[in-house]
Amino acid sequence: MQPGATGATTVPKGPLAWGQLNVLHTTDTHGWLLGHLKQSTYSADWGDYVSFVKHMRQMATNMSVDLLLIDTGDLHDGTGLSDSTSPDGLLSNPVFENVNYDLLTIGNHELYVTEVAYETFNNFSKIYGDKYLTSNVQIINPSTGQFEYIGQQYRYFTTAHGLRIMSFGILYDFTGNSNVSKIIKAADLIQEQWFKNAVNFDQPIDLFVVLGHNPARPTNDASTFGTIFTAIRNARPDIPIQIFGGHTHVRDFAVYDDKTTGLESGRYCETLGWFSMSGFNQSTAKNPSNYPNPTQPAVPVASGIVNGSYPMSKTPSSLRYFRRYLDWNRLTFAYHSTGSQSTTFNTRKGDFVTDDITAIRQQLNLSSLYGCAPQTWCASCAPFQSENNIYSLLATALSATVINQTRADNARIIIINTGSVRYDLIEGPFTYDDSFIVSPFDDAFQFIPDVPYSEASQVLEILNAGPYEKRDLTTRDFAFTPLSGIETDICINPPVHHNHAIRSRSALSGSPGVIRRQNTGLTPGYTTIDDFGSDGDDTPHSSIPYYNQPNDLQANASFPTDGSDPSIVDLIFLDFIASDVISALSQVGGNYTMADVSYYLPKTFTTNSYLPEYAKTAPAWQKNVPNCPVAAANSTIN
Numbered sequence: 273m274q275p276g277a278t279g280a281t282t283v284p285k286g287p288l289a290w291g292q293l294n295v296l297h298t299t300d301t302h303g304w305l306l307g308h309l310k311q312s313t314y315s316a317d318w319g320d321y322v323s324f325v326k327h328m329r330q331m332a333t334n335m336s337v338d339l340l341l342i343d344t345g346d347l348h349d350g351t352g353l354s355d356s357t358s359p360d361g362l363l364s365n366p367v368f369e370n371v372n373y374d375l376l377t378i379g380n381h382e383l384y385v386t387e388v389a390y391e392t393f394n395n396f397s398k399i400y401g402d403k404y405l406t407s408n409v410q411i412i413n414p415s416t417g418q419f420e421y422i423g424q425q426y427r428y429f430t431t432a433h434g435l436r437i438m439s440f441g442i443l444y445d446f447t448g449n450s451n452v453s454k455i456i457k458a459a460d461l462i463q464e465q466w467f468k469n470a471v472n473f474d475q476p477i478d479l480f481v482v483l484g485h486n487p488a489r490p491t492n493d494a495s496t497f498g499t500i501f502t503a504i505r506n507a508r509p510d511i512p513i514q515i516f517g518g519h520t521h522v523r524d525f526a527v528y529d530d531k532t533t534g535l536e537s538g539r540y541c542e543t544l545g546w547f548s549m550s551g552f553n554q555s556t557a558k559n560p561s562n563y564p565n566p567t568q569p570a571v572p573v574a575s576g577i578v579n580g581s582y583p584m585s586k587t588p589s590s591l592r593y594f595r596r597y598l599d600w601n602r603l604t605f606a607y608h609s610t611g612s613q614s615t616t617f618n619t620r621k622g623d624f625v626t627d628d629i630t631a632i633r634q635q636l637n638l639s640s641l642y643g644c645a646p647q648t649w650c651a652s653c654a655p656f657q658s659e660n661n662i663y664s665l666l667a668t669a670l671s672a673t674v675i676n677q678t679r680a681d682n683a684r685i686i687i688i689n690t691g692s693v694r695y696d697l698i699e700g701p702f703t704y705d706d707s708f709i710v711s712p713f714d715d716a717f718q719f720i721p722d723v724p725y726s727e728a729s730q731v732l733e734i735l736n737a738g739p740y741e742k743r744d745l746t747t748r749d750f751a752f753t754p755l756s757g758i759e760t761d762i763c764i765n766p767p768v769h770h771n772h773a774i775r776s777r778s779a780l781s782g783s784p785g786v787i788r789r790q791n792t793g794l795t796p797g798y799t800t801i802d803d804f805g806s807d808g809d810d811t812p813h814s815s816i817p818y819y820n821q822p823n824d825l826q827a828n829a830s831f832p833t834d835g836s837d838p839s840i841v842d843l844i845f846l847d848f849i850a851s852d853v854i855s856a857l858s859q860v861g862g863n864y865t866m867a868d869v870s871y872y873l874p875k876t877f878t879t880n881s882y883l884p885e886y887a888k889t890a891p892a893w894q895k896n897v898p899n900c901p902v903a904a905a906n907s908t909i910n
């Protein structure tokens with residue numbers, strides 16, 4: 273755990289079931305290798321995970337069963353550890369690489385920026401070699417000018433205990449990549465001869481493992497797992513297929529047929545997925561004694577998810593499954609391995625990784641303080657632009673800081689995509705690191721000058737009504753109707769309770785949408801419902817309110833003081849959404865092209881800049897700096 277973090281106090285509900293095949297699954301870590309310094313539930317760091325992995329591997333060996341480690345991508349865009357370097361991941365990827373994964377695959381966040389894509393190709397993919405699977409992702413090799421796979425197309429291997437596995441790594445049909453890479457659509461991939469050959473491999477296959485930065489639930493609009501599953505199932509009617517997904521940042525487990533399930537293990541080092549299965553005939557692996565075994569069959573008809581639209585395996589299944597979503601903290605890790613967090617838990621390598629993260633954080637000056645946030649603002653636990661919703665704060669901050677002094681008196685509209693905001697802002701020290709945690713991207717502010725207000729004022733509504741950009745955390749984007757009919761909780765737990773925080777929260781309690789403890793004795797956190805029911809969360813929690821947020825947020829500034837409308841405005845927007853804004857304008861008669869667009873502020877002023885700028889000047893953020901709680905307040909950025 274990193275200095276300043278606080279350990280969790282709620283123990284898991286019971287032991288994990290081990291099977292013949294067991295998997296630890298991470299996804300969408302987005303740079304959170306330091307753990308969540310302000311949230312005890314997720315306070316383990318990557319060093320703690322390294323120690324945990326060592327113990328779990330030893331337990332698997334002792335039981336003569338297989339344990340695989342799988343990651344499904346998106347290593348950047350979430351914290352200062354990954355995003356304050358150039359390129360992203362320069363120092364955080366080597367930290368990640370301390371875990372010897374068996375299978376990994378690429379995420380869309382490895383492909384937005386050319387330099388990051390090449391860092392992944394030149395370094396990360398080489399570290400993991402034949403375990404890094406990018407079955408449908410290629411990049412131009414600068415030395416040949418030709419496209420080649422970033423990793424391997426497939427991996428066929430035999431586990432320590434005799435399971436013969438054919439594996440693929442498949443990114444969803446992502447289109448926002450920079451022009452050096454190419455994503456082969458799933459529908460095209462399944463027609464490629466190499467893929468057909470691999471599916472019909474001439475060696476025995478006990479299990480297909482299909483991992484992907486790709487929603488595990490096949491009914492999600494973005495998921496291409498249904499296409500891949502159908503292709504494999506049609507060719508191999510009886511071989512089990514196991515899917516590991518990501519991208520939508522949810523805990524989820526979907527049943528495809530009686531020999532196929534898909535696990536998705538959340539995001540941001542909040543969740544560690546555990547999966548086990550038994551019932552393979554061929555494997556020499558035992559069913560572990562002294563541990564509960566997986567007992568649940570995959571029953572697709574009952575789930576209502578597949579609805580007969582996918583092929584089914586032909587013979588009855590003897591397979592049994594188990595899944596759990598573990599909270600990312602040392603108490604959880606120790607509970608499931610050594611039984612104690614005392615000296616037996618930390619391994620030498622784990623300690624080394626923890627110290628390495630601390631050193632990198634110091635080197636990058638991540639705990640430098642901008643201001644003291646007077647309250648917590650959350651991204652989805654409160655209605656849009658309500659008192660405790662982060663977009664209320666951001667609208668104020670945008671108006672106050674996005675100012676080109678030569679045009680300061682011109683009325684302006686500033687539009688950002690809410691997807692540029694990645695996490696809640698927690699009361700207390702607001703550091704350089706926190707600025708990346710809230711908004712890590714290098715997207716900068718462009719504008720079109722002197723747009724008639726009659727046109728500019730309609731852009732927000734058009735953007736929010738249309739399918740322009742995907743926000744990252746709405747059930748609409750997941751195209752997923754929770755089985756209960758109630759939206760599953762995908763919010764975070766409240767921050768660590770320092771005395772200061774407790775005082776402030778009790779003052780807020782009773783306000784609508786504010787995170788507050790329910791009278792259940794449970795701490796707030798994930799309450800997941802998936803195809804196996806509601807027993808997947810390893811530590812039971814009370815749920816946190818969840819509110820959908822629109823695609824985009826608008827702030828206004830320098831409008832006429834008499835309340836009248838301006839006749840023209842500077843229309844300012846992030847370069848990430850420039851083409852969307854232009855096409856929205858065209859719908860209301862605004863005839864603009866990219867030639868009309870220029871940078872409103874220097875390109876170095878990004879989504880990552882405006883909140884720090886605000887924090888450094890807002891009186892409410894500066895007045896408490898001397899007494900701002902938590903040890904992080906050790907220096908000040910000017």
Ligand SMILES: O=c1ccn([C@@H]2O[C@H](COP(=O)(O)O)[C@@H](O)[C@H]2O)c(=O)[nH]1
Nearest residue numbers: 380384519691692713715742743744848
């Ligand atoms: O430069 C960027 C890149 C991405 N975004 C936002 O992030 C989501 C994608 O994030 P996932 O974790 O893959 O869901 C994208 O839709 C944008 O909303 C951005 O703002 N700027």
